[in-house]
Amino acid sequence: MVSLFRLMRLAVGGLAFLLLVSMLPAPANAQQVNPTASAVKEQQLLQELNRIQGRISIPDQRAGVLEQPAGRDWREFRNVTLRWIGGIAIVGMIAAIVIFYLTRGMVRIESGRSGRTIVRFNAYERFVHWMTATCFVILALSGLNITFGRSLLLPLIGFEAFSHWSQLAKFAHIYLSFPFTLGVVLIFLMWIAGNIPNKVDVEWVKRGGGLFNNDHPPAYRFNAGQKMIYWIVVIGGGLVAATGYLLMFPFYLSGIEGMQLAQIVHSIVAVLFVAAMLGHIYIGSIGMEGAFEAMGTGTVDVNWSKQHHALWFQQQNAPTDSAEPKSAAQPAE
Amino acid sequence: MARMKFLCDADRCIECNACVTACKNEHEVPWGINRRRVVTINDGKPGERSISMACMHCTDAPCAAVCPVNCFYTTADAVVLHSKDLCIGCGYCFYACPFGAPQYPKVGNFGSRGKMDKCTFCAGGPEADGSKEEYEKYGANRLAEGKLPLCAEMCSTKSLLAGDGEIIAQIYKERVTRRGYGSGAWGWKTAYRESIES
Numbered sequence: 001m002v003s004l005f006r007l008m009r010l011a012v013g014g015l016a017f018l019l020l021v022s023m024l025p026a027p028a029n030a031q032q033v034n035p036t037a038s039a040v041k042e043q044q045l046l047q048e049l050n051r052i053q054g055r056i057s058i059p060d061q062r063a064g065v066l067e068q069p070a071g072r073d074w075r076e077f078r079n080v081t082l083r084w085i086g087g088i089a090i091v092g093m094i095a096a097i098v099i100f101y102l103t104r105g106m107v108r109i110e111s112g113r114s115g116r117t118i119v120r121f122n123a124y125e126r127f128v129h130w131m132t133a134t135c136f137v138i139l140a141l142s143g144l145n146i147t148f149g150r151s152l153l154l155p156l157i158g159f160e161a162f163s164h165w166s167q168l169a170k171f172a173h174i175y176l177s178f179p180f181t182l183g184v185v186l187i188f189l190m191w192i193a194g195n196i197p198n199k200v201d202v203e204w205v206k207r208g209g210g211l212f213n214n215d216h217p218p219a220y221r222f223n224a225g226q227k228m229i230y231w232i233v234v235i236g237g238g239l240v241a242a243t244g245y246l247l248m249f250p251f252y253l254s255g256i257e258g259m260q261l262a263q264i265v266h267s268i269v270a271v272l273f274v275a276a277m278l279g280h281i282y283i284g285s286i287g288m289e290g291a292f293e294a295m296g297t298g299t300v301d302v303n304w305s306k307q308h309h310a311l312w313f314q315q316q317n318a319p320t321d322s323a324e325p326k327s328a329a330q331p332a333e
Numbered sequence: 334m335a336r337m338k339f340l341c342d343a344d345r346c347i348e349c350n351a352c353v354t355a356c357k358n359e360h361e362v363p364w365g366i367n368r369r370r371v372v373t374i375n376d377g378k379p380g381e382r383s384i385s386m387a388c389m390h391c392t393d394a395p396c397a398a399v400c401p402v403n404c405f406y407t408t409a410d411a412v413v414l415h416s417k418d419l420c421i422g423c424g425y426c427f428y429a430c431p432f433g434a435p436q437y438p439k440v441g442n443f444g445s446r447g448k449m450d451k452c453t454f455c456a457g458g459p460e461a462d463g464s465k466e467e468y469e470k471y472g473a474n475r476l477a478e479g480k481l482p483l484c485a486e487m488c489s490t491k492s493l494l495a496g497d498g499e500i501i502a503q504i505y506k507e508r509v510t511r512r513g514y515g516s517g518a519w520g521w522k523t524a525y526r527e528s529i530e531s
Contacts, residue, residue, distance in 0.1 A: 039344070039380040039516045054374040054384075057350065058367055063433060066372040066386055069523050071429040075395045078425070146401045146423065154403060163402045163419040170421050250424060250446075260428050 042067075051257075062251055074260040078267075082147055086271035090144075093275040097282045104211075107288040109304050117299035118316060125190060126298055132183030132233075135176045140274045142169035147267065177244055184237035187230070194221040195230040200311065218310040229280050236273040240266055336411045337454055338498035338525065339485070340505055341385045343516045345492035348373055348383035352484035352493055356387070359455070359483045360472025366436040368452040369484055382516060385484070385493050387452035388413065388434035389524035396426035396435060410476065412454040417470045422446035431523045454495070455482040502529050 045052045051068035121129070145153065145166060154162040201224035207217040209225050217223070222230065243266035246253055254262070284291050290304035305313040348371050356362065356369045369387035390413045397405035397413065404419035405426075424446055427435040437446035457474030460467035467474060475483060485495035494501040502518070506529060509515035518529045 040374045040382050042517055042519050043522070045374070052372075052374065054372040055376040056370060056372050057348075058353065058370055060365070060367060060370075063367060063370045064372055065433055066374070066384060067431055067520055067523060068433070069431045071395055071431050075399050075429045078399050078429075146425075150401055150403050159403070159419055163404070163421060166402050167421045170423060247424070250427075256428065256433070259424075263428060 062255070065256065068256065070257060070260065074263070077264055078147075082264075082267050082271070083151075085268060086144070086147060086274075089271050089275040090278070093278045097278065097287075100211075101282070101287065106286060109290050109301060110214075110307060111303050113290070113301045114303040116302045118302055118305055118313070119298060120294040120300045120305075121298045123298065126295055128183055128186045128190065129295055131179055132187060132237075135180035135183060136277065138172050138176055139180055140270070140277070142173040143267075143270055144274070145169050147271075174248060177241065177248070180237070181241040184233060184241060187237075188234045191222070191230055195227045197224070197227060200224075201227060216307050216310075219308065219312065220315065221309060221312040223309070225283075229276065232273065232276045236269050236276070239269045240273065243269075335497035336499070337390060337496065338411075338501060338521075339387065339389055339454075339482075340494040340501045340518050340521070340529075342492045342494065342505060342508065343382040343384050343519055344512075344514065345490040346371070346383040346385060347490055347492070349489055351487050351489055352385050355483045355487040356452070359475075360453075362450070362472065363438055366438060366450050368434075368436065368450065384519045385488075386432055386434075386520065387484070388430075388454070389432055389520050390452075390454055391431075391524040392526060395429035395431065399425045399429040401425060406459070408456060410454075410456070412456045412476070414453055414456060414458055414471075415449065415451070416459045417448040417450075418459075420448045422448055432520060455480070498525070505529055 042052065046067070046069065050070055052066040053064055054066055056064040146169075149162065149166060153165075157165070198220075200219060204217040204219055204224040207215050209223065210216045243262040246262040247259055247266065250259060284295065288308075290301050291308075294300045302313070305316075350371050353367060353369050353371060357367070360368070362368055369385060371383055371385045373381060373383045375381045390411060392411070394405065394407070394413045396415075397403075397407070400415075401423055402419050402421055404417075405413060405415045407413055422437060424435075424437065426449060427433070427437070434451045436450045437448075438450065439447070453471050453474075455473060455475035457463075457467045457477065458471035460470065462474050462477035473483075475481065480486070482495040485493045494504060505515070505518060509529075515529075522528045
């Protein structure tokens with residue numbers, strides 16, 4: 001009797017246990033686990049920051065940026081926008097110069113050469129000018145090569161020759177940036193006194209600098225046009241130098257987006273700079289009689305000074321108060 | 334010809350970095366250069382994911398588009414390769430690349446970069462397949478031997494898939510269907526302008 005009761009109790013217990021066991025997995029099955037419900041999503045991350053960044057276990061921490069599609073905008077700028085800006089600025093400037101030369105011709109010294117000269121730029125000034133100018137020309141050509149070489153020069157000379165030349169151009173671009181920057185700083189310091197805009201410049205600009213008629217608005221040592229060139233060199237040169245060094249020393253100061261921005265500023269300023277310098281080179285050479293010798297020998301004809309820099313010429317003669325200009329004391333050339 | 338692609342199944346990646354190590358060893362990649370890396374997003378937080386990333390061998394590759402000397406080329410298998418003989422180390426491909434794939438050995442003064450180095454999909458370079466020159470410049474050419482990239486072959490959880498884009502997409506889709514979830518093919522939209530629904 002007792003054993004029967006025991007047996008029944010065991011059977012009920014076993015049944016209850018089976019029931020319990022069979023019930024247990026049921027709630028687990030009903031609840032499907034989805035580990036991605038809380039997982040990071042690529043598109044969501046890109047929408048939030050336009051870049052995906054995480055932790056990385058290799059020493060190069062910059063590699064922690066997983067994805068940054070912003071490079072696409074930079075690509076569009078480099079391959080399309082910049083080529084248009086540069087093309088219009090440079091080809092436009094060359095066209096303007098050619099038209100100007102054909103219509104106006106060389107600006108002559110109206111009263112002819114006097115045969116007497118006056119010192120305009122001393123040896124130090126000329127050295128700084130030509131150091132900066134030489135660097136600029138090489139920097140400009142090597143820089144334009146990076147933007148336009150692939151479509152203009154590569155098809156002409158082939159892959160190997162173009163790559164070889166571009167490699168040399170890149171080294172020149174890097175190393176000549178240092179004397180160029182020094183030149184910009186020295187130009188800033190040595191000519192700042194003569195390049196502060198004043199009332200005379202307003203008059204000069206109003207009369208169009210005498211470019212389009214035979215007018216010769218008075219000017220001190222530097223006229224408004226030259227002051228413009230000065231500030232283009234100082235500000236433009238400063239900008240290309242600063243952004244250039246940012247690119248030359250990657251990751252020292254900025255990440256990839258900073259370098260993309262630096263390249264955009266560097267290239268836009270540079271192509272405009274090149275266009276402005278084309279105008280400067282023209283007026284300082286075949287555009288105006290007697291202008292080149294200012295930076296060549298350092299002296300200019302007295303009549304040239306009277307015509308183009310009347311106020312400066314008066315200043316030069318004021319202290320001695322004689323008809324002879326200062327430079328007359330120097331050996332004749 | 335197949336269109337070769339990489340696909341990292343982020344729900345499987347355990348950040349073991351075997352792909353990184355395998356790549357460095359197989360190609361004898363110089364010190365300081367990583368052709369492949371594993372990035373962990375939201376590390377230590379719920380929803381953390383690790384993704385192994387290298388060059389994705391993009392369709393209409395940005396690096397090739399911006400290169401000033403046009404040193405990139407795309408193989409018949411749609412693998413994006415470059416010539417180190419033509420590369421001038423200007424860094425432009427690195428500005429344009431969405432995945433940070435191009436690497437530069439520091440060889441010159443200042444920050445001047447050496448020849449760019451990146452993942453080749455284990456397909457070498459322009460030199461003759463399997464030649465000594467090719468190995469020295471670009472590493473092993475496994476594709477020419479009929480093998481797939483070592484990073485994916487080595488992957489302990491088979492998270493990283495490499496091969497014909499259609500086939501690996503199919504494998505991934507089947508996985509997603511079977512397990513019921515998937516956080517998507519990372520980088521595919523940026524690289525190939527397409528994604529795999531999950």
